[in-house]
Amino acid sequence: MCEDCGCGDPKLVSVEVHSSLLAANDHEAAHLRAHFLGDGVTAINLMGSPGSGKTALLEATARAWAGKFKLAAVSGDLATAHDAERLERAGIPSAAITTGTACHLDATMVDRAIHGTAVGEAVHAADFFFIENVGNLVCPAIYDLGQAANVVVLSVTEGEDKPLKYPVMFKAADLVVLTKVDLLPHLRGVSIAAIEDALARVMPKPVMIQVASTEDQGLDAWLAWLSARRDVVRAAPRLGAHEHVHVRGHAHPHPHPHR
Amino acid sequence: MHEASLVTALFDQVDRSIAPHPGAIVHRVFVRVGELAGVEPELLRLAYDTLREGRTCAGAAIELVSEPAEWQCRACALPIPRGEVLRCPRCEGEARLVRGGEVFLDRLELEVPDV
Numbered sequence: 001m002c003e004d005c006g007c008g009d010p011k012l013v014s015v016e017v018h019s020s021l022l023a024a025n026d027h028e029a030a031h032l033r034a035h036f037l038g039d040g041v042t043a044i045n046l047m048g049s050p051g052s053g054k055t056a057l058l059e060a061t062a063r064a065w066a067g068k069f070k071l072a073a074v075s076g077d078l079a080t081a082h083d084a085e086r087l088e089r090a091g092i093p094s095a096a097i098t099t100g101t102a103c104h105l106d107a108t109m110v111d112r113a114i115h116g117t118a119v120g121e122a123v124h125a126a127d128f129f130f131i132e133n134v135g136n137l138v139c140p141a142i143y144d145l146g147q148a149a150n151v152v153v154l155s156v157t158e159g160e161d162k163p164l165k166y167p168v169m170f171k172a173a174d175l176v177v178l179t180k181v182d183l184l185p186h187l188r189g190v191s192i193a194a195i196e197d198a199l200a201r202v203m204p205k206p207v208m209i210q211v212a213s214t215e216d217q218g219l220d221a222w223l224a225w226l227s228a229r230r231d232v233v234r235a236a237p238r239l240g241a242h243e244h245v246h247v248r249g250h251a252h253p254h255p256h257p258h259r
Numbered sequence: 260m261h262e263a264s265l266v267t268a269l270f271d272q273v274d275r276s277i278a279p280h281p282g283a284i285v286h287r288v289f290v291r292v293g294e295l296a297g298v299e300p301e302l303l304r305l306a307y308d309t310l311r312e313g314r315t316c317a318g319a320a321i322e323l324v325s326e327p328a329e330w331q332c333r334a335c336a337l338p339i340p341r342g343e344v345l346r347c348p349r350c351e352g353e354a355r356l357v358r359g360g361e362v363f364l365d366r367l368e369l370e371v372p373d374v
């Protein structure tokens with residue numbers, strides 16, 4: 001019986017649904033993940049505030065690994081392609097994803113950026129594919145992009161309580177990279193122990209690595225962490241052709257390789 | 260604000276859910292929002308009210324139910340209060356979020372036409 005509008009209609013039925021509002025994104029992300037695993041590509045979703053040092057970390061990674069591993073990247077930005085251009089200059093084949101009003105990347109945006117595009121070819125052949133998310137500590141956290149791991153970049157100037165203020169973001173993190181540690185001598189009062197304590201209250205498995213990207217300091221631990229992730233990805237069983245689901249009635253009328 | 264894109268996903272799910280009920284009119288939409296789902300209930304409501312025109316939900320009220328976050332030990336199921344270090348004080352096990360991490364379309368109330 002309808003209590004809302006007083007229409008007295010007896011034919012009001014209740015339909016149970018119980019589905020996540022992120023189901024469509026998760027489905028698309030599963031498709032991306034199947035491609036990444038099939039290609040042996042380690043995909044990393046890099047999140048953090050604007051200016052936390054995401055692009056600088058990737059530039060440092062490119063300097064350290066030039067000629068050793070093949071890298072590719074996409075960079076999400078509300079309006080510009082600056083970060084993708086910086087990454088290209090650093091030697092990482094990259095494309096910009098301009099999101100307009102959206103404050104996050106979703107799986108469909110990543111799929112469009114790498115499906116049948118030049119950077120898509122680079123991703124296909126890469127060891128590591130970095131997805132630099134839109135600078136934001138809230139919105140990107142809930143969108144699965146098919147990544148093998150989530151990395152949150154936090155700079156020493158942002159305040160020790162940021163993990164407590166943005167628990168959803170840090171809960172999703174597999175690793176926190178604390179950047180700009182070269183500035184610590186100038187920041188009296190910033191306590192690494194306080195950051196670690198905050199992380200332990202929001203991250204079930206807190207792992208933090210400290211770097212100074214622009215000074216090429218502390219990168220060894222970061223590179224070792226990435227290499228370990230790559231080992232896990234490459235040990236995962238590869239799917240054969242079309243053993244995975246395609247979304248949006250996507251039956252591959254266009255050619256792209258499935259290994 | 261990602262609430263707008265979530266509301267669009269919500270409308271699509273409502274359309275799919277009422278497909279087996281031709282001619283149905285949606286009266287109420289029940290959405291459960293976890294404390295750690297990364298969704299601001301008031302922003303979700305605002306996005307819903309702004310975007311529902313012209314959709315199946317145009318005349319439907321949204322009912323938001325908040326779900327508190329609940330952590331417990333992965334190994335021994337001991338509850339771990341929010342704000343505490345996420346490690347089991349009894350067995351050192353890792354914490355697991357058992358509730359409050361997602362945003363769900365729970366249920367719809369439909370008016371179905373006379374047959």
Ligand SMILES: Nc1nc2c(ncn2[C@@H]2O[C@H](COP(=O)(O)OP(=O)(O)O)[C@@H](O)[C@H]2O)c(=O)[nH]1
Nearest residue numbers: 050051052053054055056179180211212213214
């Ligand atoms: N001192 C110092 N500055 C850094 C470091 N990493 C990044 N920066 C600077 O911080 C600013 C923002 O960095 P950027 O990589 O663009 O941040 P993003 O918005 O997260 O991609 C730039 O001026 C960088 O040069 C670092 O390790 N040490």
Ligand SMILES: [Mg+2]
Nearest residue numbers: 054055083132
């Ligand atoms: Mg950047």
Ligand SMILES: [Zn+2]
Nearest residue numbers: 332335347350
């Ligand atoms: Zn325990």
